[in-house]
Amino acid sequence: MRKLAIALAATMAVTPALAEQYYGFADISVNYLDWTNKTEDLTNPDIGGFGGAKEDFFFLELEGGAGFDWGDVYGFIDLENPQNVSNKGQFSEDGGATDGFRIAAKGSIAANIGKSNWNYYGHVYSFTEASNGFYDQNVVLGVSYDLFTDFGLWVKPFFGAHIENQTFAGSGFNGFMAGYVLGYDFMLGEQKFAITQWHETEFGRKDQFRSNGTEHTLNSVGHNGAVSLWWHANQKLTLGVQYRYADHKLGTAAYHDATIFTAKYNF
Secondary structure, rough: OHHHHHHHHHOOOOOOOOEEEEEEEEEEEEEEEOHHHHHHHHHHHHHHHOOOOOEEEEEEEEEEEEEEOEEEEEEEEEEEOOHHHHOOOOOOOOOOOOOOEEEEEEEEEEEEEEOOEEEEEEEEEEEEEOOOOOOOOOEEEEEEOOOOOOOEEEEEEEEEEEEEEEEOOOOEEEEEEEEEEEEEEEEEEEEEEEEEEEEEEEEEHHHOOOOOOOOEEEEEEEEEEEEEEEEOOOOOOOEEEEEEEEEEOOOOEEEEEEEEEEEEEEE
């Protein structure tokens, strides 16, 4: 299973046979995402919501990553509402408004530029509402930078051109994306903890991709991310709580947020 997860993380690259590996990880997790009541109200189409109707959901995630002397790779695949894999989908009578089976996946690669901390960077994110064929695929190509501190904080910012391919909007250049991932490990007594964050800002988005099927229109700038606290209970078990946020993203023309509760098994 560990090899499977690392292979998933490397979907955009074939690892050279003689590459030196510095680190690698893989995990599988059970997650429950709980949207705030405010978010559920402001996205409710029955009361004039801002689009992208939101409902709490359960998902399974397989995640992996690895670092080599030439760069690093990362990837995940989420199975959302897996208990409804056999229903007729998000927009059907038995599927309800938001509880259809969905698949989200991401793969990223950062390849070293010489001996500097700069990298050629790329990622692909894909979301599919499997039973009715809705999809949204996002490709970002650009550069990233690796920043490490003496006190344990690391930050990896990136910037790139954004190309999108979506069921209703079609395909094309959709502005730019900038963002970062960061992490900080620390101890409380004998217990190991970590704080992590990922954040993405899209800007210069084209009108082609800003409609969400309502009278509301997404701004040309949108934000998306999460801040997480992890408790490494032991080598195999990690428990976490995440604050998930988005603004003029995920089909909703407003700020919306949620809490995610996570239990990971580390391979």
